[in-house]
Amino acid sequence: MIRKIIHIDEEKCNGCGLCADACHEGAIEMVDGKAKLVRENFCDGFGDCLPTCPTGAITFEEREASEYDEAAVKVHQRMQELLGGRGCPGSSVAQFAGAKEGPAEEPEMAQSASKPVSRLAQWPCQIKLVPIQAPFFEGAKLLIAADCTAFAYANLHEEFMKGKVTIIGCPKLDDIDYSEKLTAIIRDNDIKSVTIVRMEVPCCGGLQRAAENALRASGKFIPWQVVTISRDGRVLD
Numbered sequence: 001m002i003r004k005i006i007h008i009d010e011e012k013c014n015g016c017g018l019c020a021d022a023c024h025e026g027a028i029e030m031v032d033g034k035a036k037l038v039r040e041n042f043c044d045g046f047g048d049c050l051p052t053c054p055t056g057a058i059t060f061e062e063r064e065a066s067e068y069d070e071a072a073v074k075v076h077q078r079m080q081e082l083l084g085g086r087g088c089p090g091s092s093v094a095q096f097a098g099a100k101e102g103p104a105e106e107p108e109m110a111q112s113a114s115k116p117v118s119r120l121a122q123w124p125c126q127i128k129l130v131p132i133q134a135p136f137f138e139g140a141k142l143l144i145a146a147d148c149t150a151f152a153y154a155n156l157h158e159e160f161m162k163g164k165v166t167i168i169g170c171p172k173l174d175d176i177d178y179s180e181k182l183t184a185i186i187r188d189n190d191i192k193s194v195t196i197v198r199m200e201v202p203c204c205g206g207l208q209r210a211a212e213n214a215l216r217a218s219g220k221f222i223p224w225q226v227v228t229i230s231r232d233g234r235v236l237d
Contacts, residue, residue, distance in 0.1 A: 004045040005065045008035050012057035019049035019058055025073045026080065031135060032095070038131040040188070041066040042073050066132055066184045094123040095136045119161035127169035127178050130185075137189035140165040144182070144211050145197040146204050147173070153197075153229045160197055160227070171206030178207065182214035186222065194224040200236060 008019075008028075015033040027042035028035055028049060035057070037043060045068065050058050122136040127144075143164040150156050150168075167185075169178055186194070196211045198204040208226055215224055228236040 001065065001067055002062060003065055003067070004060050004062055005040060005043050006037060006045070006047060006049065007059050007061040008037055009057045009059070010034050012055045014055050014057075016054060018052040018054070022049045022052040024048065024077070026076045036133075036135065038134055040132055040184075041069040042076065044068050044070075044073075064187070066188075095134075096121055096123075116157060119157040119163075119166075121161075121165050125166055125168055127167050127181060128174060128176070130167050132181065132184045133188050136165050137185065137191065139190050139192060141193045141195070142167070142186070142191050143195045143197065144169075144207065146170060146199050146207050148199050148204075149197045149229050152199060152231060152233050153235070154233060156197070160195065164195065169207060170203075171210065172203040178210040179213040179217070182210055183217040186214050186218040186220060191220075191222060194222055196224070196226045198226065198228055200228050200230050 013034045015030065017030050017035070019035050020028045020030055025042040025044060027037055027039045029038045031038065047060060122134070124130050141164040143160055143166045145160070145166060145168045147168050147170040171178065194211065194215060196208055198208050215222060230236050
């Protein structure tokens, strides 16, 4: 939907954090020293944050954006109260230096090391927790993976996660349709490609359908592929 929402000019932002404190809904967070609109569905468009900004970095704009989700905001606010205003560390946005692209050169010994290297590029990684817009999505190759794939396929980090932003979920356990959120992520960010890694079990079809629906609904033409993992850890297609 087209609606009024805030826009933050990163070049003008001095990192004071006053806008994040003023945003009672929790739409704004400080990421790498800059204010970011990390949950656009938490932004009600009233602009309580605007007058607090000392540099004029925040303005209104009319654009395609997710609808304001009052119910989700109330849940978030309740969590803030329970945590004493500290926020849930499990949903705090973080991008890990070097993980998205991977090191420019890796020693040969790293390839055969007994301790594999993690290729997770950001946090959070759960589809339910990840914000719709975040710096790590810009220019990203997106991996949408079923939870079980990391346990069934031993080399998931090197073969599929390396160089990508990974988000994971299980449509059976979460009991939701990811289509709407995935649509917003693909539509509102500069996603370069999408890889879907699922298990062979039927319930994983829900994740694949949600991703395919999101690709269609986003209105973008992005390269994508589906990879299926067997229960005994083989790539089937």
